[in-house]
Amino acid sequence: MAETLKQLNQYPGQGGRPKVLIVGAGLAGLTLGMLLHKAGIPFEIYERAAVVKPLGSAMYFNCTTANLFKQCGIYDEFVSLGKYVSSIKMCNEDRVVDFSMDFGGHEALYGANGYIIARPQVHDLLTRQIPKERIHYGAKVATTESNDNGVLIRFTDGSEVKGDILVGADGAYSAVRKGLYAKLKDEGKLPPSDDLPLPxxxxxxxxxxxxxxxxxxxxxxxxxxxxxxxxxxxxxxxxxxxxxxxxxxxxxxxxxxxxxxxxxxxxxxxxxxxxxxxxxxxxxxxxxxxxxxxxxxxxxxxxxxxxxxxxxxxxxxxEKVFETWYSGRTVLIGDACHKLNPAGGVGAANAIHDVIELANRINVLPFHSTVSDIEDAFKAYKSERIGWVTKAFENSKVFRTMVGQSTSSKITRFLVKHTPQWVMLKIERRQFTHRPQVAFLPLVEDRGYVKAAPQSSLAIKTPDETESSTIIQAV
The missing domain is CATH 3.30.70 (Alpha-Beta Plaits)
Structure with a gap:
């Protein structure tokens, strides 16, 4: 194995830009692949499933992800595939609506409405934005290795791939996270909370x-x-x-x-x-x-x-927000580093937000980046995301409690049912101000009456323009 790792520096990214290996072809992995493709950064996606099955239910997307879809030129198609939703009706066993949680009027307030879209439709839309040859199915990870020269993935069939950055986008039971945490635990660097079972x-x-x-x-x-x-x-x-x-x-x-x-x-x-x-x-x-x-x-x-x-x-x-999101050349996104209860309806949006911020950071890495450069980028990515993720996690727990059967669930439903609309609007605004954009794509005008929250990764500079344009043309 030591000899193999020495050879990693023979596989640098194209033109000095890092080659990114993405494990997982779900929402987060595909969105990251789409953005890296637009940035001219070499990447490959590896998915353990041999075929994509039309499983799962629906996802909810709103103003917090609309800017990304607009920047990528797929917003109109997304809207055509989705269905506008303005409320969630809370019903009882007698088939009677007990109360309604309304969130209409978002286009005026935040620049875009919310839509329900079936999971297979989202997957197909994103897949079509990526060259087919960049997505590899039936690739089940066995082990991962990393050192100063690069990263290596060994699959269960014995094949190997080498690159510069490893992204774990492979869900709540991430193989990338498992390998990363095992290494950190051996080194005595894994926080105790990350060593506990996923609750x-x-x-x-x-x-x-x-x-x-x-x-x-x-x-x-x-x-x-x-x-x-x-x-x-x-x-x-x-x-x-x-x-x-x-x-x-x-x-x-x-x-x-x-x-x-x-x-x-x-x-x-x-x-x-x-x-x-x-x-x-x-x-x-x-x-x-x-x-x-x-x-x-x-x-x-x-x-x-x-x-x-x-x-x-x-x-x-x-439900868990992990403490460790990265180490060295390896980084986690989406459910691999924060699993939110779907009752809150924000798991998919937060995975996309991870991708936006991580792509912004990867795009500005120096040419021929060192491990220190890469880890600094990952640190900045987590720093920008952790506050928003923590808030989303707490909100999701409230929603999970609201639809539950405990005494606290009944109290939560009573409070939501009788809370004045202006209070609910104030709570809502805190969540919907987070409308991030991709720094290296033309920014879109955010027409929401409520201004978007500041985004620090929009201010960072990209690599030398001359080198960047040469690379993009080559890709």
Missing amino acids: STTVCVLAQTRPLTPEEFPDVAQEESQFRNFIATDKMYTWSTLTTAQNTVCWGSILFLDEESSKEDNSFSNSDWGQEAAMAMCEEVKDFPIIGGGDKKLTLKDLMDLTPRGHFSKVMLE
Whole structure:
């Protein structure tokens, strides 16, 4: 192995720019690949899955990511694939709306509205922005190595790749993080909190139906996405339904774990347990009532019958912000360094924000960067992100509590239901001022009445323009 590492300096990035190896072709990995491609920085993406499966439910994107999509020239297509959403309706088991959380008018306040978009649609849109030859499927990481000369990934099939920077974008159970933390632990440098198991208090089954007709599910004909959360009276479950622009219904049910069941479910080493486990959970929740927009009293079983076989997922909903985001030439983004409960609806946005800030920092690295240069860039990336991530983490916990079954959950719902609108607007503004942009792409005019928060990475200088233009032309 020592001989192999000595050879790493024989594989520098093109024209002195770092070659970036990205592990994970999810939202964060693909977005980073898109930006590096636009910056003319060499990169490769490695995904453990052999094929992309149309699993998962829906994502929520709003003004905090709109600027990125506009800068990359894909905002109009994104809007066409998404469905405008102006509220979340909190419903009870009697199919009655208890109260509504409204967030309309965002375009005037923050420059863009919010949209629900099915996860497969997002994945396909981002994939099309990247040359096909840069994404490698069926590449399962076995080990990673790093030294002053570069980084090396060895895959389970025995193949190897070499580069200058390693990015772990491979989710909550990141192989990159596992390798990085093992090394730091051996060196006595891993914080105790990062050595603890990934905590989870909930488990979820989720899926997406085939395209439906208004006769099958009347709400799909509504111009706005119908987003409903259902709160049980005496069950440790909540469930939700969302309509999409493709006339599908994304749906899911969350089980709140007690201490013992949490330990049992944490015995699994991966967040996806396959179809058998998903179908078993479906059997438990099939009779839960939902609203479809018509007179017929529907249940989750009706949506299950309209969902293609093999398109169900059961996943843990972990919650943790890791202390260690980087070391040497290795850095983590998205769920690999901060896993937010999806109840808050900000996990995807925060992954994109990570990518924007990290891409800004990588783009200004000196040509032929040293390990010290790279680590300084990673330190600045974390420094710019950690405050926003911590706030999002705390907000997500509040939302998770709000849809739960504890006494604090009932108190939280009461408070939200009776909080004056001006107070909710003040809370909302703190979150939606974070609207970062990519420093090396033409900036877009942010027309929101509420000004965007300052972004320090927009002020840093890029490498010498003459060298940069030569590199971009070469790529």
